[in-house]
Amino acid sequence: MIEIYDITKKYGNRTVLDISSLSFSKGETVVIAGPNGSGKSTLLKILAGTLKADSGKLTVGGKVLYLPQQSLPFGMTVRKNILFSIESRTDKEVRCDEILRKLNLKAFEGKNAKTLSGGECQRLALARLLVNDCDFLILDEPSSAADIEGNELIEGAVKEYKEKNGCGVIMTTHSPRQALDLADRIIMLCDGRVAENGSFREILQNPQTEWTKKFISQWSIDFNR
């Protein structure tokens, strides 16, 4: 489990996060949704341990892998970027080939990672995470720069990784379709506070606030897809 209690975070005088309690289990995919500036990345950074909250308690039961919203590759080949990230000592080459194929990066393996496009770079960043095992995968907008095919590759790789590892996934997205496809539970943030916490259907059928009603009215969802 990952649990937080009474977490607050301020920048200057402005409180950007104020959450009384949340918990995340292994085996569950949770999507954090909300408009720009609602505190999604701040929450993920705190959960991943890269940012300290001003107050409150964080308990992390297990190993976490974290993909920041912007992550820069090392100035070396795509293959070396991946090999460099692999913690296992025994099957590095096999793991590397497997993820290169899965995320359609094989054609770029000899290319300097600094010359990749935004979408390719995002796939490489995810590849560098998924070569290792973990209990919780924390992903901040993992496919924001991806095209349709890139989105499918990224979602497929995350789903497969989760099934294989039995880990928990905590991720942000601005895509309602992605949230519907991946999430067991959605947490909606409004101005750093939890506005909703439940399944997609629960939230759509019984929104807790006027703000949520307005926010989800922008999400056109086809449940029959």
Ligand SMILES: Nc1ncnc2c1ncn2[C@@H]1O[C@H](COP(=O)(O)OP(=O)(O)O)[C@@H](O)[C@H]1O
């Ligand atoms: N290092 C920082 N210094 C000052 N303000 C920040 C900093 N990081 C984030 N913020 C502000 O905190 C708010 C929440 O940011 P963030 O968590 O990145 O939002 P989101 O990911 O939901 O778009 C935003 O208004 C942002 O401008």
Ligand SMILES: [Mg+2]
């Ligand atoms: Mg963000």
